[in-house]
Amino acid sequence: MAAMKKALLATVVAAFAIFIGHRFLKLKEVTLASREVPLKHLNCHYLDNIEYGAEDITVLKDGLAFLSTGLKYPGMPSFSDEPGKLYVMDLLHPTPTPVELQITGDLDLSSFNPHGISVYTDETDDSVYLFTVNHPQHKSQVEIFRFVEDDTLVHLKTIAHPLLHSVNDIVAVGAESFYATNDHFFTSDVLSYLTIMLGLAWCDVVYYSPEEVRVAADGFLSSNGINISPDKRYIYVSDIIDHEIDVFERQEGEQLVYLKSVAVGSLCDNIEVDHRSGDIWLGCHPNGMKLSKFDPEDPPGSEVIRIKNINSQQPVVSQVYADNGHVIMASSVAASYEKKLLIGTVFHKALLCYLK
Template sequence: MRGQKRGLRMVAILAMLAVTAAIAFLLPLTGWLEPLEPRTPGQCVRLAGPVGAEDFAVDWERRRAYVSSADRHAVETGGRPRGDIFLLDFSTDTPSLTPLNVGRDENFFPHGLDLFIDFTGNRRLFVIDHGADGRDHSVKVFDIGEDGRLTLARTFRSTALTSPNDIVAVSSEQFYVTNDPFDDSAWRRLAATYLALPLNTVVYHDGRTTRVAADGLRFANGITRSPDGQWLLVGESVGRSVAVYRRNPFTGELIRQGDIPVPMATDNLVLQPDGTVVAAGHPRPLAFESYARAPDQRRAPSMALRLDPAALPYPAPETPLPLPFVDDGSLFSASSVAMVDPRGRLFVGSVYERGVLMCLGASR
């Protein structure tokens, strides 16, 4: 009897130690241990536009950006996504958002997107589309006219697109896609999201086939490339980091070189003209989870920061990252993408908010 009690006591002690260790590991990932001091680069106004301006693909030469939008909450509550691509014209003093009417049939559910410009100046827009039910995954490729209008050129489908989130094109036919855990089995989704297990992937489409190019990511999210195309950056939402990969341009193989730690659950990444990268995300991911269940009633913090060119390639510098935008959610909730235009205006999109936030006075 004594031995049995001693054994039970030991099991209880080990269980408590395991729980303590898990809390010590997972608590920093929630962001609650880090201070959240709101700051904006200047006066901010909201540009009228779509619900859920989740991602940007920027044409710096023509001073315009393509904005992926969808009413995600409507889908989550049994409705239609009512998705579209909007054109953000930032060439003037008064930027504007114009719908391109891509999703007239109400079955268009865009997510991540990317712009590729070839050596002749031809432009193609690559867009992840989840379909009306959020699970009919494909990559749609649009040719872009001089006026910015889109014409569907191709649609790619593959079983490797298990739960596509974001995309980066490296040619007019080749691209990488991040797979997040949302459409995984329930246990894999919970393990990836709440236990920070590295279960997600980046897949590569070489023009003919689609295959896994990198695995072992902790909630793969935004993806972008360096200006020379030799490096790829991938946001890890649960990992609170940006993974840096060297890319083999002949095989598409990705070799992980290291990580850039960031104080948020990284969402999308936007490459700036000077080679820096503006990252947006969620400094309090659990608050984001709560907000996502009732975005019309709750708020969630937002953050955008700039990765210095010295961070590419790894290792990242130890100096603090510039934080052009931090908000507790009262101004703009759940930031998912941000970029700074040549005039120093910061544009921020969100997963659920309406319109795009524009703040004056950001460093260029």
């Protein structure tokens, strides 16, 4: 009997060791740990005033770009103790330069930690609302501002809800309504790491309005960037760990119906959509292991991917920019306007590039 127990225990231990080994191999696979990208540069220069990341960027039809900077995110480097800031820049200006936005209203700026952003324009009066994911004291909430004059934001409202527990990005669909992605199921770092190790697709997209709050889509390994098509018909979500962009059709009652997934071959972060062409622009991490382990001697690289005709039967996925981290580290967003391309990062600098 004792021999049988020992044999059974040895079998269980061996099976567990094989399972853990398999999951570590799977982790290396999903983080693209062995991937190196050849350099593919554009004519670019660093943006003034942006030293500690521009995690998200969004551009209006008139060329005004908003930038979210200074994010402090668990597991990511941070090189400044200052609170985060929001900037605006005019891409139609001969020398576009980010200008810090002055925030008025009832908001604790000392703990301001902005993440994903989205802009909603009310076509009835052309009012511009900036929605910002905020993580004060590592919490998740959404701030709504009204953009006034040239460099001022008036804080209107803070939104917090149990379903908005680990918000990464948002896309505004009304003056007080939006879709938001939760990039983790658990708030605990250890449990979140475990869900990734086990490949548990438990993350979701939440719809928020003053009238209702509900899960609109689920089944993501880690739902990250989110955006909307120019005709407002489709919602795009980046499942960053699955290396895919998921396409949903937005139907009556703000229901999301899954249509398809488009493979991108990289860990794509935020999503921006060209107002004219409908092209999808993605700031991506070519090697997630380098990002999580951060070694300045072997820095995390950057990659920009574009998807043309995403809603067609044959989307075209192409790499527009790639760097090994020695020019720009940890790209998280790419936003195009006319022949200009903005590339933002989680914690590094930002680039203004010129497309051929």
